[in-house]
Amino acid sequence: MPLNRVIAQTVPVTFRYTVQFTHGLFQLENPVLRTTLAGDTQDPVKVMCVIDAGVLAAFPELRDQIGRYFARHAGALHLVAPPLIVPGGERVKQEEGWVRQVQDQIHCCGIDRHSFVMVVGGGAVIDMVGFAAATAHRGVRLVRVPTTVLAQNDSGVGVKNSVNAYGKKNWLGTFAPPYAVLNDLGFLPALADRDWLGGLAEAVKVALLKDAAFFAWLEDHAGALVNRDLTAMEDAVYRCAELHLAHIAGSGDPFEMGSSRPLDFGHWAAHKLESLTAYTLRHGEAVAVGLALDCTYAVLKGLLPEADWRRVLDLLLALRLPVYVPELGTSAQDPADPMSVLSGLNEFREHLGGRLTVPLLTAVGQMTEVHELDLGLLRRSVGLLKDLHDHPSGAICLPTPIPAC
Structure with missing residues (x-):
């Protein structure tokens, strides 16, 4: 035998x-x-x-x-x-x-x-x-x-x-x-306003990944959504659900056996921020901050055109979603410190298994994946978002020079 x-x-x-x-x-x-x-x-x-x-x-x-x-x-x-x-x-x-x-x-x-x-x-x-x-x-x-x-x-x-x-x-x-x-x-x-608007962060996320036309629709209807127009919200919910379902069914990995998870764009920081705030930060609000952070990193890295980055930040703010919370701040910058948002990177990798795989935007409606993030550039991204939070009426100024796209 x-x-x-x-x-x-x-x-x-x-x-x-x-x-x-x-x-x-x-x-x-x-x-x-x-x-x-x-x-x-x-x-x-x-x-x-x-x-x-x-x-x-x-x-x-x-x-x-x-x-x-x-x-x-x-x-x-x-x-x-x-x-x-x-x-x-x-x-x-x-x-x-x-x-x-x-x-x-x-x-x-x-x-x-x-x-x-x-x-x-x-x-x-x-x-x-x-x-x-x-x-x-x-x-x-x-x-x-x-x-x-x-x-x-x-x-x-x-x-x-x-x-x-x-x-x-x-x-x-x-x-x-x-x-x-x-x-x-x-x-x-x-729904209270926080929950009415917070859920739209997932709509922004999936539009950024998969549907530039839907992103433009959200820009055009931001005022109606903030003013609690139910017809606009129904359309947003339907399209967002449709895009999520299409990805689950068509990605070839519905049960996430691999290390790539595009629909978790913005989520490595979001999940950590929820934990750091003892879940007083709503999931959608945390996702909005995570999107702002990853898109700011992408523009500083030279992956995302500045004009697209500004559109993302402008839409999040138009929808009255946060782009910065104190727990994101720069006081704890060591990724080995469990009280640092940067420790969320390893928790994200562990949750997915395999290599760290982070989706980043290259244009509205387009993305790429990277397997490491520059911690120094992440800290600069946090600082930029803090400046925007502290001076909401001021112009958003990027450091120069920005790496070429």
């Missing part, structure tokens, strides 16, 4: 899920939820519901409205228990007990792999519940009902679920596509 024998097996797997946009998802006559979950099944499907407490505070009738919807459609849908209410925001990803509470209810209600867990809430709650669902029975069907701009245009439409651990964002998690994503745009007007 040979000493070494190998069986090589390829297992092709195809995932398909829909992202639907609607208004009034839980209105009695809206068929979207029923048709998505029940289809043409003969027996009522079991559904367990988890609701973000912040959403319930904004929509106090939501729990009863969900109950009435399931009562109206009792022949197709069975709500196995009153909705479980969990805290909103990053707290729910920080405290271990919430995952266990969701799993306990999955167990007690007999939710199996042909039943559904439906989560209604912001991105953090969707991440946590998705992690709980993906690790129960090795994965039960998850239906996401995102309620924020950022969750509807980015985090809620992807294939990742996670919670925080070891002081690091998203350290525990899974790749598990949802069964469906149901974006009820009627939730958006209740």
Whole structure:
């Protein structure tokens, strides 16, 4: 008998899920939820519901409205228990007990792999519940009902679920596509300005990477978006979600087995800033700062034309997004210092695995990838953004000479 024998097996797997946009998802006559979950099944499907407490505070009738919807459609849908209410925001990803509470209810209600867990809430709650669902029975069907701009245009439409651990964002998690994503745009007007605008950072990000025309559209509609024009926001959410989904499906690496992750443009600093601020900085706000930092680095490095850099900064500021926070500052410049934003580079590399791979802009709508960053130039970039923050009405002055593009 040979000493070494190998069986090589390829297992092709195809995932398909829909992202639907609607208004009034839980209105009695809206068929979207029923048709998505029940289809043409003969027996009522079991559904367990988890609701973000912040959403319930904004929509106090939501729990009863969900109950009435399931009562109206009792022949197709069975709500196995009153909705479980969990805290909103990053707290729910920080405290271990919430995952266990969701799993306990999955167990007690007999939710199996042909039943559904439906989560209604912001991105953090969707991440946590998705992690709980993906690790129960090795994965039960998850239906996401995102309620924020950022969750509807980015985090809620992807294939990742996670919670925080070891002081690091998203350290525990899974790749598990949802069964469906149901974006009820009627939730958006209740958002505070920070959450209304913060989610647009992901739209700026994906436009910079993939769609110069969408970036120009955001420039043209910045005023309408700041003034809470719902039609403009719906268009922005739809296009942003479309671009994210196209990348996930078409990149050849939906479960991020490689070291390249273009959609994490601006995120190496963003994730670190969230941690350094104890998550008082919203994810979208942190991404805006991360984009400003990486684009400033790119222009100083000679990769990005100055005119494009100015467009990026002008749009972020027009959308009232931050480009600098004190935690970005120059007081802790040692990448070995865990209190320095520069330490986020190694955490980013560790999170991806393999070589450090950072996407950088070369033009609006175009990017390249680099495998190392000049720390001195990063510090200069931070200083430039601090000057802009301290003197917002002054001209943005780049040091000269700038390396040629």
